[in-house]
Structure formats: C-alpha cells, structure tokens
Amino acid sequence: MNIQGKIGIFDSGYGGLTIFKEILKELPEYDYVYLGDNARAPYGSRSFETVYRFTLECVQYLFEKNCPLVILACNTASAKALRTIQQKDLPKIAPQNRVLGVIRPTTEIIGHLSPSKHIGIFATEGTVKSESYLIEIKKFFPDLIVTQEACPMWVPLIENNEHLSEGANYFVKKHVQNLLTADKNIDSILLACTHYPLIAPKIKEFLPSNIQLISQGNIVAKSLKKYLLHHPEIDIRLGKHKQREYYTTIEAEWFNEKAALFFGETIHAKKIF
Numbered sequence: 001m002n003i004q005g006k007i008g009i010f011d012s013g014y015g016g017l018t019i020f021k022e023i024l025k026e027l028p029e030y031d032y033v034y035l036g037d038n039a040r041a042p043y044g045s046r047s048f049e050t051v052y053r054f055t056l057e058c059v060q061y062l063f064e065k066n067c068p069l070v071i072l073a074c075n076t077a078s079a080k081a082l083r084t085i086q087q088k089d090l091p092k093i094a095p096q097n098r099v100l101g102v103i104r105p106t107t108e109i110i111g112h113l114s115p116s117k118h119i120g121i122f123a124t125e126g127t128v129k130s131e132s133y134l135i136e137i138k139k140f141f142p143d144l145i146v147t148q149e150a151c152p153m154w155v156p157l158i159e160n161n162e163h164l165s166e167g168a169n170y171f172v173k174k175h176v177q178n179l180l181t182a183d184k185n186i187d188s189i190l191l192a193c194t195h196y197p198l199i200a201p202k203i204k205e206f207l208p209s210n211i212q213l214i215s216q217g218n219i220v221a222k223s224l225k226k227y228l229l230h231h232p233e234i235d236i237r238l239g240k241h242k243q244r245e246y247y248t249t250i251e252a253e254w255f256n257e258k259a260a261l262f263f264g265e266t267i268h269a270k271k272i273f
Contacts, residue, residue, distance in 0.1 A: 004239040006031040008067030010058050013041035014159065014255075015194030016073030017262035019102065022217030023071070026225045031239040033065050036259075039249035039273070042155050043076040044124030044193075051126065055081035056089060061272065063094050065245070068237045071224065072101045075192050075216075076124055079103060079132035098234055102194070103132050105223030106216050110190060111141030113214060118145045118185040122175065122203075123192035125150040133192060147186065149179040155195050161261060163199040172199065176206040190214045198262065249273045 007027075009020045013036050020034055037043075037058055043051050055077040062070045072078045078101030085099050110119060121133055128150040137146055153171040157163045180186060189211060191197060197215045204213065228235045246269035248255035259267040 004031075005066050005068045005237045006033045006243070006245070007238060008032075008059075008062030008065065008070035009034045009073050010055070010062060010070060010077065011036050011072075011074040011194060012043040012054075012077060013038045013155075013195075014258055014262045015155075015196075017259060017267075018194050018197050018215075019071070019073035019217050019220050021263055022221040023224060026221040027228070029240040029242060031241055031243040033062060033067055033245045034247065034269075035062055035272075036246075036248045036255060036269075038255055042124070043074065043080075044126040044155065045152065046076075046126065048080045048130075051076060051080040052084055056085055059085060059089075059099055060093065061247075063097060068094075068097045069234055070097070070099045071220070072099065073194055073220070075102055075194065076126045076130075077101070079127045079130035098231075100224070100227065102216050102220050103136055103192075105220050106190065106192070106214075107133060107136035108140055108223075109219065110137060110188075110214070111144050113212070114144070114188040116185050116187040117141075117143060118183055118187060119147075120179045120183065120186040120189040121146060121148045121192045122151050122154075122179070122189060122196060123148060124155065125152050127192055133190075145183065145185070147179060147183040149175050149182070151175045151193075151196075154199055155193065158195045158198050159258065161258075164202055168199070168202055169205075172202045173206045176203060186211065188212050188214055191216065195262075246270070247272045 059070050082101040128148045157168050246267050248269045252269045252271045255269045
C-alpha cells in the first residue's frame, strides 16, 4: 500500500485557503495538495448539475495527484455535489478513497454554540437554496431555529479586496439587518462560506456585541483530526513530510497575488487544465 499519499483540499476559488490554514495548524505534519477552480468560480449561483460536474472533475484530478482523502473546502460544492460523489461516483471510480465536506462537521456542533437556540446563517445563494444546512442541522438539533440569508455580493467584494472598504458597508449592513429582522432572538451567526471570515470585521461593525460570529475553519480542522484518528486505514496511506502543492485553473500569477490575502503567506501555484 502506498503510504506517500496526500490530503487534497478543493475549493471553487480562494476561500478554501481559510480552511486549509486552520487544517495546517491542527495537522502540520501531513502532505497536502490544494486545488482552486478559479477559472470557473464562483460556484454559488451555478446549478446543481454544473457544480456537481465541476467538483467531480476536480476531485478526480486530486485522486490522480495521489490524494486518497479529499476535503471539499467549499460550502457550495459540499451542498450541491458531495452526497452524489460519495454515493454514486466513489464506489465506481475509487472505492478506497474518501471525500469529505465542510457542512457536516459544522452542523454536528452548531447547536451547542447557541444559548438561545436561534442561529443565523450567512451563505452564498447556492448554499441557501440547497437547504443543506437546514437538513443537516435538523438531524442533530431538531429544536434549533435556523434563519438563512444569501449574500451574493460578498464574495466579489472580498476577491476584489473591497470587503473592508466604506463601499462594502451597504451590502454588509443590508444582509445583517435582513437576518436580524427575520429573527430577533439570534445570538450566533455561522459564516457558511469560506470567504466570509475575511469580511468578519466589517460584519461585526453592524452586529450587536452579544451576537457571536462562527467561522468554520477551526471546526473543520478539528473534525478532520478526529476523523483520521478514527480511520487508521486512511491515515496510514498519507505521507507526513510537510509537503504542500498548490494548483489553480487560472494564470498562476493572478492566483498567487490574491491567495496571500486568504492564506496569510506567499503561495506559488501552478496552472492546470
């Protein structure tokens, strides 16, 4: 059995780097391959079939790069493609491999983070329409009151580095007010898009101080660590040499320039496809 495999981290663009950064804090010794499908981003407003097709192509690429474990560090891909890939494709193309998402780890604990049992969710249009969070949260916390708010302008603001500018105020304030008007008892808000941690300081400007913002990175990282402890048959296939590779579907120079904003350090990616 090949023990030199890598953990694949996939996102439709840059946001998955916020998840990857937290995974590295928990599991720094492993080898990783990051793939951002920036050329076809954003996924948020695309159809289920399109997101599924794009995600499967990228998962297969990571399998070819010797990644027996792939993390969909993208809420839209997790919402629209993960289950189909797990149930339909994996048994046929790679029955020994595993693909995990970011929704399940979050929904397993979200109810413990809200004293009032009223939570809000900021997400892309695609994630909201999928109702994936509503379905998964109900499995673990059926009494939790969940209110969603789609924020279609936030990803473009972040990727153009305008998310902390005065120009972003209108779009942030609008969605904060929409959410809190829909449920005045919300005490916790989940940032259900991997881009959104970057806009958290701006969101907090318009939130009452008693409302907490919850980012997914640390939750997903701790969940992955637990998963590997409970699945030694996967862990034994993974190399632990602290190697990292980065790939993108756009020009590498463009990716590298923006990636540092999300990752906090310089990245040297290669273009594929």
